[in-house]
Amino acid sequence: FVTRFIDMDGLTCILNFLKSMDYETTESQIHTSLIGCIKALMNNSQGRAHVLSHSESINIIAQSLATENIKTKVAVLEIMGAVCLVPGGHKKILEAMLHYQKFACERTRFQ
Numbered sequence: 001f002v003t004r005f006i007d008m009d010g011l012t013c014i015l016n017f018l019k020s021m022d023y024e025t026t027e028s029q030i031h032t033s034l035i036g037c038i039k040a041l042m043n044n045s046q047g048r049a050h051v052l053s054h055s056e057s058i059n060i061i062a063q064s065l066a067t068e069n070i071k072t073k074v075a076v077l078e079i080m081g082a083v084c085l086v087p088g089g090h091k092k093i094l095e096a097m098l099h100y101q102k103f104a105c106e107r108t109r110f111q
Contacts, residue, residue, distance in 0.1 A: 002044045011050055014038060015060045026067050035064055035075045042082055052092070058083060062096035063103050 005011075014034050025031060038061060041047030051057050064076045080096070083089040094109075101109045 002041065002047045005041075006046065006050050011038075011041065011054060011057065015054070015057055018060050018064065026064075027069055031064065031067060032069060032072045032075065035061070035072055035079070039075055039079055042079055048082075048086070052083070052086065052089070058092050058096040059099040062093075062100040065100055066104055 014037055018031075018034055021031065038051065038057075041051055058080075061076055061079055064072055067073060080093050084093050097109050100106075
């Protein structure tokens, strides 16, 4: 299933949807479910490699920290924590947090 999902460009579809969500969708169960799909991909070696090789994936996932939904935030932080454990992942997360700082108009990276 994961291989077919990757081949059919499922990750790109999820990421594009995450980028284009309005406020109402951002605060809905749909957002949590989309992050859950990415989390499930990260639990598979092929899926994880695909997520990590995508140029914008971690930045787009980090943008989901802007939600007020605690379940979504926790899932995003779990994904980001897992990324820290792979080679080069720590750097990707720091870059994603810099991206989030600009996205959320925060003065400092971990405000």
